[in-house]
Amino acid sequence: MTDTQLPVQTLPAEPAGSAVPQERRIVTAIPGPRSQELHARRTAVVSAGVSSALPVYIARAHGAVIEDVDGNRFLDFGAGIGVTTAGHTPARVVEAAIDQSRDVLHTLFTVTPYEEYVRVAELLAEHTPGDFAKRSVLVNSGAEAVENGVKIARKHTGRRAVAVLDHAYHGRTNLTMAMNYKAMPYATGFGPLAGDVYHAPSSYPYRDGLTGAEAAARTIGYLEKVVGASDLACLVVEPIQGEGGFMVPADGYLPALQEWCTAAGVVMIADEIQTGMARTGRVYAAEHFGWTPDLVLTAKGVAAGFPLAAVTGRAEIMDAAHAGGLGGTFGGNPVACAAAIAVFETIEADGLLAEAQRIEATLTAGLERLRERHPIIGDIRGRGAMIAIELVQPGTAETTKAPNAEAVSKVIAYAAEHGVLLLNAGTWGNVLRFLPSLRMTDELVEDALGVIGDAFASLG
Numbered sequence: 454m455t456d457t458q459l460p461v462q463t464l465p466a467e468p469a470g471s472a473v474p475q476e477r478r479i480v481t482a483i484p485g486p487r488s489q490e491l492h493a494r495r496t497a498v499v500s501a502g503v504s505s506a507l508p509v510y511i512a513r514a515h516g517a518v519i520e521d522v523d524g525n526r527f528l529d530f531g532a533g534i535g536v537t538t539a540g541h542t543p544a545r546v547v548e549a550a551i552d553q554s555r556d557v558l559h560t561l562f563t564v565t566p567y568e569e570y571v572r573v574a575e576l577l578a579e580h581t582p583g584d585f586a587k588r589s590v591l592v593n594s595g596a597e598a599v600e601n602g603v604k605i606a607r608k609h610t611g612r613r614a615v616a617v618l619d620h621a622y623h624g625r626t627n628l629t630m631a632m633n634y635k636a637m638p639y640a641t642g643f644g645p646l647a648g649d650v651y652h653a654p655s656s657y658p659y660r661d662g663l664t665g666a667e668a669a670a671r672t673i674g675y676l677e678k679v680v681g682a683s684d685l686a687c688l689v690v691e692p693i694q695g696e697g698g699f700m701v702p703a704d705g706y707l708p709a710l711q712e713w714c715t716a717a718g719v720v721m722i723a724d725e726i727q728t729g730m731a732r733t734g735r736v737y738a739a740e741h742f743g744w745t746p747d748l749v750l751t752a753k754g755v756a757a758g759f760p761l762a763a764v765t766g767r768a769e770i771m772d773a774a775h776a777g778g779l780g781g782t783f784g785g786n787p788v789a790c791a792a793a794i795a796v797f798e799t800i801e802a803d804g805l806l807a808e809a810q811r812i813e814a815t816l817t818a819g820l821e822r823l824r825e826r827h828p829i830i831g832d833i834r835g836r837g838a839m840i841a842i843e844l845v846q847p848g849t850a851e852t853t854k855a856p857n858a859e860a861v862s863k864v865i866a867y868a869a870e871h872g873v874l875l876l877n878a879g880t881w882g883n884v885l886r887f888l889p890s891l892r893m894t895d896e897l898v899e900d901a902l903g904v905i906g907d908a909f910a911s912l913g
């Protein structure tokens with residue numbers, strides 16, 4: 454076999470996935486020699502537009518640890534950006550996917566349907582907030598869920614405009630590029646972008662100091678003045694903003710917006726793509742805020758790595774779409790659905806909501822200790838296994854809160870070299886986010902905190 458031939462695929466000897474020891478282990482420089490070889494091959498054939506945060510090539514992953522082709526093991530605080538919430542290669546999911554693959558790989562639900570799609574829709578109806586009749590449509594990706602949510606809201610309301618919040622992130626398709634706050638890297642040069650998308654002020658307690666009621670009044674004031682409720686089809690909101698930097702809105706903000714939307718006939722859509730599926734210690738993060746959205750978007754963690762996403766919500770809104778108006782070739786693929794059913798089972802059977810709460814407690818306590826030594830940590834925020842710290846310039850924390858993206862980059866680089874995979878976030882790139890799988894033990898969290906402490910100390 455030459456280097457460029459694909460290896461022959463064999464079924465894994467251990468259906469529950471390759472058991473990678475749950476430990477941090479660095480045995481080469483980062484990236485190691487084999488990763489460097491692969492990177493050279495990749496550069497010759499993969500578009501330069503696709504970058505990688507850490508170019509170590511992964512051979513195996515299990516639980517909370519990923520192992521690269523050079524044998525280095527990393528504590529994974531990225532989880533594929535919030536996807537492997539139930540762990541890497543979780544046993545039930547791997548087995549369910551293998552079983553399903555033997556039975557049927559694809560028929561297309563809109564040609565000949567199958568039970569797994571229906572079961573996922575039942576589980577979504579059961580677990581999304583709100584005790585009312587619901588319907589779902591299954592699609593392939595988060596951005597596709599956002600697109601479909603908007604389509605459905607427009608059809609239901611007969612209105613054109615779409616509103617989002619400052620610091621939002623909703624995807625990379627044409628419509629969702631226009632819904633993001635940051636142009637770079639998501640939209641720069643890729644226009645023309647979709648029109649009729651409006652960016653309203655959000656709730657960002659660390660920076661705006663507003664109560665939930667004040668922030669909601671500001672958002673609503675913008676929508677009424679700039680858009681006009683009678684033209685507004687939907688308001689799409691992440692309960693905790695993800696790429697924007699894990700901003701937790703002030704108390705009362707989200708229910709106040711929902712109340713206004715309901716009165717104005719606007720569909721309020723929760724983008725729970727990053728926050729959903731037990732990530733924050735509730736199945737859906739809207740529950741933390743007493744918010745019952747009209748529609749909920751699910752993706753990422755729903756199938757532990759298989760591509761699956763959904764729009765779920767009030768039956769009367771979802772059913773506004775005409776027959777044949779929703780669908781797509783791969784949406785609700787049977788293997789992805791079998792995986793999602795196993796993820797829902799795993800959340801319950803393995804008590805993953807409590808695991809998220811445990812991770813929050815251990816991580817935030819450790820970060821609070823770190824903040825005592827390093828005042829450039831301006832804010833610690835988040836819920837469950839979705840925690841972030843916002844870094845500001847030394848000596849300015851109480852005054853200007855000037856963003857400190859350089860420190861974030863240095864901490865991430867130091868941590869990677871020592872076997873801890875961290876991600877950045879934030880409109881100004883000055884947020885360090887912790888988004889581990891719910892299999893991350895307290896022992897591993899403490900180990901990572903030790904490395905991060907050394908990284909901060911190395912900043913001088």
Ligand code: PLP
Pocket residue numbers: 534594595596597599622623624625691695696724725726727752753
């Ligand atoms: N919405 C939110 C809140 C996200 O975090 C993401 C992805 O990071 C998306 C939408 C887009 O999802 P996808 O990358 O699956 O298209």
